[in-house]
Amino acid sequence: MALVAEEVKARAEVYHGDELCKEKSQLLLKEVGLPNGLLPLQDIEECGYDRETGFVWLKQKKSRTHKFEQIGKLVSYGTEVTAYVEQNKIKRLSGVKAKELFVWIGLSEICVDDPPTGKITFKTPTGLFRSYPVSAFEVEEKVKEVKENKEVHVKETVEVKETNLEEKKRRGMLI
Incomplete structure (x- = not known):
């Protein structure tokens, strides 16, 4: 299932390979004022960024679950993660879920208030949200x-x- 259209890829910065994609995704997060550990993906095959629209995508070989130790939260990253980024914010996020009690809940937006020492807020499509210290997502x-x-x-x-x-x-x- 390809979520990224060829015309988007044609005008975007596209990178291949785990090491380069990790580096580029961390640089992008820092560039837009988000913590660099927000996307702890592994075995990344492709990542891209369309600066004109803010569209970002990452493709990894298999889904991954990561525990953010400082806050004790499990987050699941699908094989394809897409979003639109702007300063201090990720919108229209897909491919990312957080575990709340016994249920996996899709996340749709992430924003940072008062960067870099403030709070980071995760929102769901239903309007539910949780806030944590930004430091919990920095590496x-x-x-x-x-x-x-x-x-x-x-x-x-x-x-x-x-x-x-x-x-x-x-x-x-x-x-």
């Missing part, structure tokens, strides 16, 4: 951590090599 950026660790490792390696050189010079091993 640390692993790319920065890896880069910083590499820089520290390189710095330590250079310092060790310089120390070894100085030691050899002191002992008269190097001229």
